[in-house]
Amino acid sequence: MRWHHASLLLLLLGSGCGQKRAADSPTDAVLIGFSMDTLKEERWQRDRDLFVARAAELGARVLVQAANSNDVLQAQQSENLLTQGVKVLVVAAHNGKAAASIVEAAHQAGVPVIAYDRLIENCDLDLYMSFDGERVGELQAEYLLQRVPKGRYVLIAGAPTDPNAHLFRKGQMNVLQPAVDRGDVTIVADQWAREWLPVESLKIMENALTRAHNQVDAVLASNDGTAGGAIQALAEQNLAGKVPVTGQDAELAACQRIVAGTQSMTVYKPLRVLARTAAEVAVRMARREPIGVPTAPVANGKIDVPSVLVECISVDRDNLMQAVIDDDFHKREDVYRDVSIPAP
Numbered sequence: 380m381r382w383h384h385a386s387l388l389l390l391l392l393g394s395g396c397g398q399k400r401a402a403d404s405p406t407d408a409v410l411i412g413f414s415m416d417t418l419k420e421e422r423w424q425r426d427r428d429l430f431v432a433r434a435a436e437l438g439a440r441v442l443v444q445a446a447n448s449n450d451v452l453q454a455q456q457s458e459n460l461l462t463q464g465v466k467v468l469v470v471a472a473h474n475g476k477a478a479a480s481i482v483e484a485a486h487q488a489g490v491p492v493i494a495y496d497r498l499i500e501n502c503d504l505d506l507y508m509s510f511d512g513e514r515v516g517e518l519q520a521e522y523l524l525q526r527v528p529k530g531r532y533v534l535i536a537g538a539p540t541d542p543n544a545h546l547f548r549k550g551q552m553n554v555l556q557p558a559v560d561r562g563d564v565t566i567v568a569d570q571w572a573r574e575w576l577p578v579e580s581l582k583i584m585e586n587a588l589t590r591a592h593n594q595v596d597a598v599l600a601s602n603d604g605t606a607g608g609a610i611q612a613l614a615e616q617n618l619a620g621k622v623p624v625t626g627q628d629a630e631l632a633a634c635q636r637i638v639a640g641t642q643s644m645t646v647y648k649p650l651r652v653l654a655r656t657a658a659e660v661a662v663r664m665a666r667r668e669p670i671g672v673p674t675a676p677v678a679n680g681k682i683d684v685p686s687v688l689v690e691c692i693s694v695d696r697d698n699l700m701q702a703v704i705d706d707d708f709h710k711r712e713d714v715y716r717d718v719s720i721p722a723p
Contacts, residue, residue, distance in 0.1 A: 409440075410464055526652060535584065
């Protein structure tokens with residue numbers, strides 16, 4: 380089942396009231412492990428803080444480990460969390476395939492695993508909680524096609540080791556492929572950015588501009604980091620703001636670029652909804668209670684994993700205030716800090 384923002388907010392309000400007992404009962408405290416791929420990006424710091432805060436409200440304690448995009452380190456850290464006695468392991472995996480060994484180790488210790496935001500493949504995963512990745516890609520491609528129905532496109536995907544990157548690409552091509560088949564859209568470059576690094580995107584975009592003699596009409600960048608790298612390359616050719624560029628995550632720098640006109644859109648993922656709901660579910664699982672939210676199956680190559688998918692929002696200059704700032708994701712003064720045009 381795909382949950383809309385408002386529906387999950389109601390769920391959060393309801394479940395928060397129902398869990399007052401837990402916050403008031405220290406003897407009920409449980410230990411939850413949160414194994415994270417990275418904390419280098421602003422987005423993941425928010426996930427951590429929101430998750431930890433909600434778990435604390437419910438009387439639970441969270442041990443957080445970040446692996447700096449290292450599969451071996453993430454497996455070692457997860458083992459360490461299990462050794463410390465966590466009752467549930469939440470994993471934001473660096474590599475969806477490699478993390479299957481983490482699930483196996485946790486199950487050997489009798490600990491259930493929640494895959495957070497990134498699906499863990501080919502294993503008996505207990506639960507998957509994320510955003511609707513395929514829809515994210517569709518929103519990005521729809522935005523570009525509405526503005527550039529015919530033209531030369533550069534596609535910059537994310538890390539090939541991240542299952543979400545493949546979901547984004549699937550959604551993008553759901554929308555783009557018919558236009559490609561008609562001959563309306565020509566893909567002049569299509570590459571994956573290692574580890575989602577902006578510097579990789581910068582190189583991809585520089586090479587694409589060189590090969591295409593700067594004749595590029597749209598850039599489908601899969602997140603805000605890769606959008607930033609692409610925009611840097613465009614700026615070097617005096618094309619920033621002239622070529623539409625997509626993004627994802629509504630990072631502060633991306634929102635600043637949107638109001639400045641160099642980035643066209645981002646996809647806002649209400650992290651508060653996902654992180655707080657995941658914390659609530661993790662606490663219930665730790666206490667061996669029903670998780671309290673409906674699920675729908677998502678195939679991971681071995682089983683159909685019970686899953687909760689949160690809807691996302693396409694954001695550009697027209698709805699940035701309503702979608703992102705009014706939701707307290709960023710402060711208005713921060714978004715417009717370096718922009719000469721007045722805020723609406």
